[in-house]
Amino acid sequence: MSLSTNTVNAAKSVGRGTAIHPLVVRGTHWVNAAAMVVMITSGWQIHNAFPTLPFEFPNVLTLGSDLTGALQWHFAAMWLLMANGLVYVILGFASGRFRRKLIPIYPNEVVHDLFAALRGKLSHDDLSVYNAVQKLLYTGILLTGAVIVLSGLSIWKPVQFHALTSFFGGYDTARYVHFAAMAAIVAFLVVHVTLAVLVPKSLRAMIVGR
Amino acid sequence: MPRQRKPLPGVDPKLLIGDAAKILPEQSRRVFLRGGASLGALAVLGGCDIVDGDTSERVLRVISTFNDRVQALLFNPNTLAPEYPESKITRPFPFNAYYSEDEAPEIDADQYQLEIGGLVENKKPWTLTELNKLPEVSQITRHVCVEGWSAIGSWQGVKLSDFLKMIGADLSAKYVWFQCAEGYSNTIDMPTALHPQTQLTLKFDHRTLPRAYGFPIKIRIPTKLGFKNPKYVTAMWVQNNDAGGYWENQGYNWFSGL
Numbered sequence: 180m181s182l183s184t185n186t187v188n189a190a191k192s193v194g195r196g197t198a199i200h201p202l203v204v205r206g207t208h209w210v211n212a213a214a215m216v217v218m219i220t221s222g223w224q225i226h227n228a229f230p231t232l233p234f235e236f237p238n239v240l241t242l243g244s245d246l247t248g249a250l251q252w253h254f255a256a257m258w259l260l261m262a263n264g265l266v267y268v269i270l271g272f273a274s275g276r277f278r279r280k281l282i283p284i285y286p287n288e289v290v291h292d293l294f295a296a297l298r299g300k301l302s303h304d305d306l307s308v309y310n311a312v313q314k315l316l317y318t319g320i321l322l323t324g325a326v327i328v329l330s331g332l333s334i335w336k337p338v339q340f341h342a343l344t345s346f347f348g349g350y351d352t353a354r355y356v357h358f359a360a361m362a363a364i365v366a367f368l369v370v371h372v373t374l375a376v377l378v379p380k381s382l383r384a385m386i387v388g389r
Numbered sequence: 390m391p392r393q394r395k396p397l398p399g400v401d402p403k404l405l406i407g408d409a410a411k412i413l414p415e416q417s418r419r420v421f422l423r424g425g426a427s428l429g430a431l432a433v434l435g436g437c438d439i440v441d442g443d444t445s446e447r448v449l450r451v452i453s454t455f456n457d458r459v460q461a462l463l464f465n466p467n468t469l470a471p472e473y474p475e476s477k478i479t480r481p482f483p484f485n486a487y488y489s490e491d492e493a494p495e496i497d498a499d500q501y502q503l504e505i506g507g508l509v510e511n512k513k514p515w516t517l518t519e520l521n522k523l524p525e526v527s528q529i530t531r532h533v534c535v536e537g538w539s540a541i542g543s544w545q546g547v548k549l550s551d552f553l554k555m556i557g558a559d560l561s562a563k564y565v566w567f568q569c570a571e572g573y574s575n576t577i578d579m580p581t582a583l584h585p586q587t588q589l590t591l592k593f594d595h596r597t598l599p600r601a602y603g604f605p606i607k608i609r610i611p612t613k614l615g616f617k618n619p620k621y622v623t624a625m626w627v628q629n630n631d632a633g634g635y636w637e638n639q640g641y642n643w644f645s646g647l
Contacts (some may be wrong), residue, residue: 229536246536247640251449254456254642337533338470338612338647339463345471350531350539 198388224249510557
């Protein structure tokens with residue numbers, strides 16, 4: 180069933196002669212990448228000021244010379260992250276791209292594609308169609324993105340947005356949620372960047388579109 | 390953490406940007422030159438230390454000021470900080486300052502007077518005996534530190550908005566400035582000063598404020614980060630100019646609202 184859907188989608192994109200990734204997707208992808216790197220590395224410095232978990236990130240990996248600078252970077256890049264994220268999410272829903280590309284996700288296909296990937300036998304012939312593992316990871320990272328922004332807002336404004344803070348289990352728990360979401364994003368990044376390097380044409384497609 | 394990029398030999402980044410801008414159509418050129426685009430362009434063209442350089446510091450300060458305005462808009466004067474039951478009070482409540490506990494100011498209760506100044510009708514200084522006679526309010530709220538930790542404390546004292554009205558303060562003034570015994574200071578916005586939970590605090594957990602927590606007076610502001618809650622307060626001025634503050638002047642966000 181998904182095979183036929185995929186074939187139709189592939190045929191459509193080829194037929195229209197459109198890029199694998201439209202310009203707005205590529206643009207928001209790279210702006211997000213830059214904003215995320217700033218958010219994560221400044222966030223690590225903020226963590227070091229009073230570690231949530233009993234370890235510190237090495238200074239060489241953090242942004243901002245001290246807590247002051249790290250906070251300035253964090254609360255500057257958050258605007259870029261949120262504005263860019265909003266554009267991406269609104270267009271993703273409005274254009275139907277999320278619906279076309281990310282759903283449905285069938286568990287048996289995820290398992291099948293995961294094993295195929297691990298054996299190095301997953302096809303990348305048509306980059307405009309995501310395999311089941313990609314669908315799962317991309318949907319997961321979008322949801323994680325929502326969690327990190329909302330939990331971030333809840334610890335930035337625990338009085339004005341106290342309902343949101345309560346939703347995340349109160350101020351102290353919301354910090355752990357924010358941290359866990361960061362950890363999930365970093366884990367995703369490791370896999371994502373590794374695979375992009377292993378399949379260079381996918382990286383090319385995200386830069387030049389095809 | 391200095392990160393130096395090697396400048397392109399023989400290329401002045403500013404001149405190059407100027408030349409690049411000339412190629413753009415009139416409208417884009419104006420937008421380009423007016424916008425912050427030059428920061429990114431400078432970094433790309435080399436020579437500019439974007440991470441710790443003066444340019445990025447200036448841009449970050451501008452954004453921090455923008456964040457002050459956003460936070461002032463987000464601040465709802467009727468939104469109350471959550472209050473907690475006594476069982477949730479953090480014990481012992483942490484001492485926190487940029488000096489150690491035994492370096493904290495020691496103030497003689499009998500000699501102490503709270504100095505009042507600025508746009509206020511009655512500038513008579515207040516003794517602790519006089520302040521302790523004023524109607525008492527109480528709160529158990531969360532103190533959130535800029536470092537990320539938090540602690541729940543129990544504070545009693547005079548509602549600051551009542552006190553400001555009583556002394557005939559100009560409530561249309563923009564700021565209230567607090568001076569502290571050790572040289573610390575804070576300026577806060579008038580809407581926050583008038584918030585129902587902003588308190589001229591004389592007691593912690595129903596006992597005279599201990600030296601560690603700011604004897605004789607702390608200004609408890611549960612809608613702001615901890616460093617915007619001055620301790621050992623000796624003077625209060627109502628004014629229209631922003632006199633900054635100890636940490637704010639070092640780059641911490643001025644509004645620091647919660």
